[in-house]
Amino acid sequence: MKYETVVGLEIHVELKTQSKMFCACSTAFGSxxxxxxxxxxxxxxxxxxxxxxxxxxxxxxxxxxxxxxxxEYNTMDRKNYFYPDLPKAYQTTQQYHPICRDGYLDINIDGRKKRVGITRIHLEEDAGKLIHDSENSLSLIDYNRAGVPLIEIVTEPHIESPEEAVAFLEELRNILIYLDVSDCKMQEGSLRCDVNLSIRPKGQTSLGTRTEMKNLNSFRAVQRAIKNEAERQQNILESGGEILQETRRWDDLKGQSVAMREKQEADDYRYFQDPDLVPFIIDNQMVEKIKNNMPELPAQKRERFVSEYGLPEYDSRILTSSRELADFFEASVKLYDEMKGSKESKTVSNWLMGDLMRLTKELGVELGDLKLTPSLLVQLLKLIDQGVISSPIAKEVFDEMCQSGQEPDKIVEKKGLRQISDIDQLKEIVREVIQENPKTIADYKAGKKKAFGHLVGQTMKKTKGKANPQLVNKLLQDEINIFQ
Ligand SMILES: [Zn+2]
Incomplete structure (x- = not known):
């Protein structure tokens, strides 16, 4: 690899306000x-x-x-350009005095910490939405989105790979959701990302000519677009060509970007301070008040989950990957603790990281779409603790409970899933299994330890997974010793 990639991101985030940036109109989506x-x-x-x-x-x-x-000192400025989705023919933004400057966000890349600088965050308004009706060859305009408050977060060109870009965006989205600043639904356009990308020969300090890619509506699209654009630029340079500073549109279906227009320079927008909006001052008192009411952020929560619950870092990272999941975990541990008198954090973590993740993936849903509550989960754990159901059966009950919201003991009764712990009943089944598997017994006696697992499996199968596994193990051992 002769070249290195340099990426800066511009992220537009729709703010979670009831009303628009400069008027009292509602911001509700889908009206x-x-x-x-x-x-x-x-x-x-x-x-x-x-x-x-x-x-x-x-x-x-x-x-x-x-x-x-x-x-402290803020102005709102006009960015002038004509486009049908912009009824004022200018966007009100903050060109000269953005509200936030000079920050950073630390991300984790395969266990390595990386700091990405934040150049600025400015307030602005969203444009309307154009709906193209190709059948009737016309375009429709919906101005409901015009004037919805946005922040644009601009990073320094510190990102060097598609993986770093995605790690940055994931951490940022997580923070914005923790802060309750935005719902960050990419499919509804409340989080949008543009990618500025250039490449340069390794070791060179000055930056190459950059392109800007728009229309990236998923993290996967960002990842693919960066890889694709870096390759495109490299091919141009290697064949002796020159990279044009331009805006490109990413086509996710085709997996390639197409040139949209030459990049506008700041002069083309004829920025000037909006005379209808006076500069506003943010005093220390306001900042302090907000600072004192900040929620715990993902990075802090990750550390606390390790120190307070004794969880491995891996668990902590996954459980704090969404505020919803982290809250669910904490509520469940608290309930379980109240019932049991001991902190069973790892048991709860295992269920959430294992079966919950599996189920949401299988169904293509999120935690919030399921009917699972901390109370239901703890009731299920209680049934396992009491030996009412076996672990494999618990998984079955878990799946049904998540979808129906029915209490686990009701599901167990309804489906007759109660664990079989009756020794005589189990002994009979174990004897049957031994009778039916003479070869496996011979293998086992010849030292093949694995054969025993097969016998356990057969017994569980005969009881439809309801047999108490510890008891099955013990009975099989006993019976094999008797059986000569
Ligand atoms: Zn309005």
Whole structure:
């Protein structure tokens, strides 16, 4: 590899506010087109905007979590360009005095820590949405999204690979969800990412010409686009060509990017301070107040899960990968502890990392889509502890419980899944298994330890998994010794 890749990201995040950035219109997603608009967000001349205080607070919160300096003096500026989804013909943004500057985010790449600088975070508004109707060869415009508050997070060009970009985005999304700043639903467009990419010969310090890629609507698309664009640029340089500074659109279906337009320079946008919005001051008191009310962030939670619950780092990383899962874990451990009087953190962790992950993957859903509650999980653990059901049966009950929300003991009764611990009944079944498997017995006696597992399996099969496994083991041992 002669070249190295240099990537900077620009991430647009829709803020979780009730109303838009400069007017009182609702930000609810999925409403009737053009039902959430007013003269301000439609850009009717003479309509006067006011700044959404909640949006400012959410931007500060994000800045603090990303180790930024918060600007005292802020302006809103106009970025002028014409496009049908922009009714005002300018976007109100923060060109000259962004709300947050000079931060960083530490990410973890295969156990190695990497620091990615945050250049700036600025407040701005979203544009409307164009819906292209190719059948009737026309385009429709929905202005419900016009004026929805956004922050744009701009990183330093510190990212060197597709894997680093994805690790950064995952950690960032996790933080934004923990902060309750955004729901970060990429499929609804509330988290969008542009990739600035250039390559340079290894060892060179100056940056190469960069391209900007847009339309990346999943982390996988980001990963593929970076790999693809680095290769494209390398091919151009190696064949003696020159890279054009341009904006490119990523086509995820085709797995390639296409040139959209030459990159606009700042001058083309004729930025100037918005005369309808006075500069606003963020004083120390406001910053301190937000700082004092910050929730625990993923990195802090990861450390606490190790120190407080004695979990391995691997468990801690997975359990804190979403706030929802972390909260679920803590609530379950607390309930289980109240019932048992001992902290069974690892047992709870195993169920969540094992069977819960398996089930959500199988069904293609998330924890929130299931009917599982900490109380139901703990009730199930209790049934296992009491020997009412065996572990394999517990998995079956778990799956049903997650989907129906029914209590585990009801499921056990309804389906007749109670564990068989009756010695006489089991002894009979074990004898049958021995009678039916003379070859396996011979193998076992000849020293093949694995053969024993086969006999256990046969017994479990005959009882449809309901036999008490410890008892089966013991009975098999006893019976084989008798059986000569
Ligand atoms: Zn409005």
């Amino acid at each position: 009737e087109p053009n039902s959430q608009c007013c003269p301000i967000c439609l850009g009717i001349p003479g309509a006067l905007p006011t700044i959404n205080k909640k949006a400012v607070e959410l931007a500060i919160k994000t800045g603090l979590a990303l180790n930024c300096k918060i600007s």
